[in-house]
Amino acid sequence: MLTFSFATTIVAFVVSVYGNDCKEYNLTPSDQSLIDMMKHYLHTSRKADTVAQSNQDIGVTYVRWGKKTCPKGAGLVYTGQAGGNFYTNKGGGSNYLCLPSDPENGKVTSNDNDGLYGAEYDTWSTNKPSGFRSKMLQKEAPCAVCRRTGKVSVLMIPGRKTCYKGWKSEYHGFLMSQHKRYNQMDFICMDAEAEPLDNQSANNNGALFYPIKAKCGSLRCPPYKDNTEVLCAVCSK
Incomplete structure (x- = not known):
């Protein structure tokens, strides 16, 4: 140095001395x-x-669902609570949100359009993915917004737990969304090692996370397999 x-x-x-086309010096x-x-x-x-x-x-951002921290080497933008629309609301948003733990709240309002709730796990003994933490039923889910520098693309790959060649794995887990009987929500990749937001547990509903399973027919089997858990991976490049 x-x-x-x-x-x-x-x-x-x-x-600086010999610059300026060197008119004043014999070189x-x-x-x-x-x-x-x-x-x-x-x-x-x-x-x-x-x-x-x-x-x-240069960098890319993504949400790590079910965790309060980011994978090793990724920077934490903020941590918070997973949220979304109430599971039976007919209107409003249809995507999950990662809500920061330090919000800047607006003024109290009298309008009746309550459309933002916390999101909780609905993983029962009958649908809990293999290896998923037990006693998560009706606990709220955390989330973390992460940034990986030096990358230009990030994507969630449904149906895989590993990334394709040339892509880096940020995390892997299980494909989840709301139950098919409720209003539609996005598919998200829930971390395989998901944790609860805190120790509270109550059936408050709100937005819900249910594991997704594959169903053969229009979905070709093979390569897919009937009635199996759908894995997922979040990858960057």
Whole structure:
């Protein structure tokens, strides 16, 4: 680092003294060649620094459902609680939200359009995915918004627990959404090691997370298999 700084200082000094087309000095061709080389060095090194800085700004974000932290190497944007619309509401949003744990609340309102609730696990003994933590029924779910620098794409792959070649696994788990008898919600990838938001447990409903299973017919089997848990992976590149 000292050698680089010293060299940069010398180059800057020479350019400042002998620059300006060198009209005030009698330079040999070799002197002029050295100065041109130094000017080129300064230009390219500054350009490289700019490119390196811009690469540090590149990154992708994703939600890690069921966890309060991000995978190793990923930065935490914020942590919070999974939420969404009430499971029987006919209107309103149809996607799950990762709600920050430090909201900036608006004013109290008298309108009747209550459409934001917490989201809880509805994983019963009869539908709990294999390996999924027990005693999660009717506990609210946490979430974390994560950022992976140096990547330009992120996607959730349903039906797999590993990423394709060239992609990095952020986490894997089980495909979940609301029950088929309730209003539609997005599919999300619930972390295989999902945890509860806290120790509270009550049947408050709100938005609900149910594991999804595959059904053959229009879904081709093979390669899929009837009545199986649907795995998922979140991958970046």
